[in-house]
Amino acid sequence: MILSRLKPLRHHLCRRSLALSAAAAAVRQESTIWTPTRLIKVTPAAESHFHITIDVADSPDLASSYTKAGQYLQLRLRDPYARPTFLAIASPPSIAASKGVFEFLVKSIAGSTAELLCGLQRGDVVELSTAIGNGFDIDQISPPENYQTVLIFATGSGISPIRSLIEAGFGADKRADVRLYYGARNLSRMAYRERFRDWESSGINIVPVLSKPEDSWTGERGFVQAAFARAKRILNPQSTGAVLCGRRQMTEEVTSILVSDGVASEKILKNF
Incomplete structure (x- = not known):
């Protein structure tokens, strides 16, 4: 009797936990400030890897949020079916300040947002969050x-x-x-x-x-x-x-x- 009651309870708790996790993720996404930016360059870097350069010159708050090597950000496409992805910034902070760009090294994985990103062209619009994380101390x-x-x-x-x-x-x-x-x-x-x-x-x-x-x-x-x-x-x-x-x-x-x-x-x- 006890086991038969525990099984549906476990199932209910598992579903509730998943629902809460999804809700928390949705809240985080809603609270993220997204800035539209344009791609400058998408070029091969190595097999299955691409150099991505994004123009942030017209977004000084975004550029200045990157202060320490090792920080990363979220990127999302204008495709409603593509989930936002986290990307480490490959260029040093000085490049954002002097040239107004963020550079990334992105591995193209089949079926992922990264694959869609690596297929974009110069001038295409993507949205970025501010830089987050403590970077390398x-x-x-x-x-x-x-x-x-x-x-x-x-x-x-x-x-x-x-x-x-x-x-x-x-x-x-x-x-x-x-x-x-x-x-x-x-x-x-x-x-x-x-x-x-x-x-x-x-x-x-x-x-x-x-x-x-x-x-x-x-x-x-x-x-x-x-x-x-x-x-x-x-x-x-x-x-x-x-x-x-x-x-x-x-x-x-x-x-x-x-x-x-x-x-x-x-x-x-x-x-x-």
Whole structure:
């Protein structure tokens, strides 16, 4: 008797929970201030990835809301059937201030809002929320002379806010050991390779890690966390910080390695 009564009660509670979640999401969407903006450019960045540039020059409040690398925003299309999507801003805040644009790296996933976005043309209108999130709290690993080692980890389109961080600057050239472990399936999936030389000249040692490379590939193979585990070389955990963005498994496993090696958890920066 008790079980037979509990089953319909559980079903009712589950439905009620789903209804409340949907209602909360609807309230959040209703409270979001949306600003119409126009696309300037949609160009290929890598296999299944696109550079998206959006004009925010006529929306000073929107442009000024972006203050820290690692922030993101919501974007929605004028298609009533397309859900809003969250996008990390790839360009540094200075670009919004000087050129009046936001730049994004977007992975086109079949059936998603991102796929529709990547199919748009110059001049098409999309709507943006203001920039949200705390971004990367670089103060936690500053000044550079106190944190001589900074380890950066990114997978796939997670490189997008990492680009913002690198190009915004965090004193990489004043640190002894700054490494970027960047994971992708293969080189054709690896965005921003054209920027690697500039990033390296700013003081960053880039370690590409390919999970399914061509036979001719002589660099790191497998997953980012495994590549890091093979070559950790953390000489002083107290002067080490880290920045992570990408797949959950990667961020969890890398965090576990860093913490077990004595790196303070508050020195491991994530943007979401």
